[in-house]
Amino acid sequence: xxxxxxxxxxxxxxxxxxxxxxxxxxxxxxxxxxxxxxxxxxxxxxxxxxxxxxxxxxxxxxxxxxxxxxxxxxxxxxxxxxxxxxxxxxxxxxxxxxxx
Amino acid sequence: xxxxxxxxxxxxxxxxxxxxxxxxxxxxxxxxxxxxxxxxxxxxxxxxxxxxxxxxxxxxxxxxxxxxxxxxxxxxxxxxxxxxxxxxxxxxxxxxxxxxxxxxxxxxxxxxxxxxxxxxxxxxxxxxxxxxxxxxxxxxxxxxxx
Numbered sequence: 001x002x003x004x005x006x007x008x009x010x011x012x013x014x015x016x017x018x019x020x021x022x023x024x025x026x027x028x029x030x031x032x033x034x035x036x037x038x039x040x041x042x043x044x045x046x047x048x049x050x051x052x053x054x055x056x057x058x059x060x061x062x063x064x065x066x067x068x069x070x071x072x073x074x075x076x077x078x079x080x081x082x083x084x085x086x087x088x089x090x091x092x093x094x095x096x097x098x099x100x
Numbered sequence: 101x102x103x104x105x106x107x108x109x110x111x112x113x114x115x116x117x118x119x120x121x122x123x124x125x126x127x128x129x130x131x132x133x134x135x136x137x138x139x140x141x142x143x144x145x146x147x148x149x150x151x152x153x154x155x156x157x158x159x160x161x162x163x164x165x166x167x168x169x170x171x172x173x174x175x176x177x178x179x180x181x182x183x184x185x186x187x188x189x190x191x192x193x194x195x196x197x198x199x200x201x202x203x204x205x206x207x208x209x210x211x212x213x214x215x216x217x218x219x220x221x222x223x224x225x226x227x228x229x230x231x232x233x234x235x236x237x238x239x240x241x242x243x244x245x246x
Contacts (some may be wrong), residue, residue, distance in 0.1 A: 008195030015194040019187045026180045033173045040166040049159055050239075053232050060225050067221055071214050078207045086200060 002097065009094045016087040023080055027072050034068045037061050156240045160233055167229050174222045181215050184208065 041061045045054060188208050191201045 011194040012196060015187065015191065015196070019184065022180055022183050022187070026177065029173065029176055029180075033169060036169050037166065040162055040169075043162055044159060047155060047158060047162075050236070053235065056228060057232070060228060063221060064225065067218055071218060074211065074214055079204075079211065082204060082207065086196075 002100075005097055006094070009090055009097065012090045013087065013094065016083050016090065020080060020083055020087075023075050023083075027075055030068045030072055034065055037064050156236055156243070160236050160240075163229050163233050163236075167226055167233075170222050170226055170229075174219060174226075177215055177218060181212060184211070 038061060041057055044057060049057075185208065188201070188204055191204070192198070
């Protein structure tokens with residue numbers, strides 16, 4: 001019974017770790033793409049890109065920055081925080097089982 | 101200040117039998133490309149309207165790179181969404197209680213809608229960048245004729 005319990009808690013910790021890695025990786029990727037987007041806009045501006053076309057690209061960059069920071073915030077506050085909370089609870093339960 | 105272009109830039113610009121000099125101190129504050137042929141005749145290959153003909157290619161390439169970057173990201177977010185969905189579907193098998201699973205299922209629905217929103221925006225941006233590439237190519241073609 002105790003072994004089953006231990007195994008279940010270990011599985012849950014493993015689940016939390018894997019899921020957190022996916023989401024942290026996604027946030028890093030979003031941040032990286034947003035940075036590249038900004039670099040492209042800066043690069044075009046610095047290389048004398050056409051004045052008629054540049055504002056549209058700049059506006060797109062602002063849109064992407066907004067939507068990407070919203071997504072990053074959502075992942076951090078709603079998902080990573082929730083999973084971390086579960087993770088702390090499971091670790092506490094695991095310690096209890098180990099001590100008994 | 102005028103610097104002779106290095107071999108890499110010469111090849112990038114597709115000019116082999118000319119000496120090319122790059123100046124970044126013209127009156128407009130913008131850079132200018134000057135070439136000299138074998139008779140030492142000097143040709144300013146600016147189109148005069150602000151944007152340099154020989155830079156169209158660089159700008160187009162930057163736009164294509166940006167498009168590719170967004171496309172890779174578009175695929176990536178779908179993949180992560182699927183993986184996350186799979187994780188949530190297997191939560192109960194991993195031993196989580198229903199009261200822990202249900203809130204995350206609800207959070208996932210919101211997350212998924214946000215991914216849809218990002219996906220739509222990426223598709224729109226892809227199209228707009230493509231339109232700009234086409235506009236630049238059209239200008240390029242006119243430049244060649246003129």
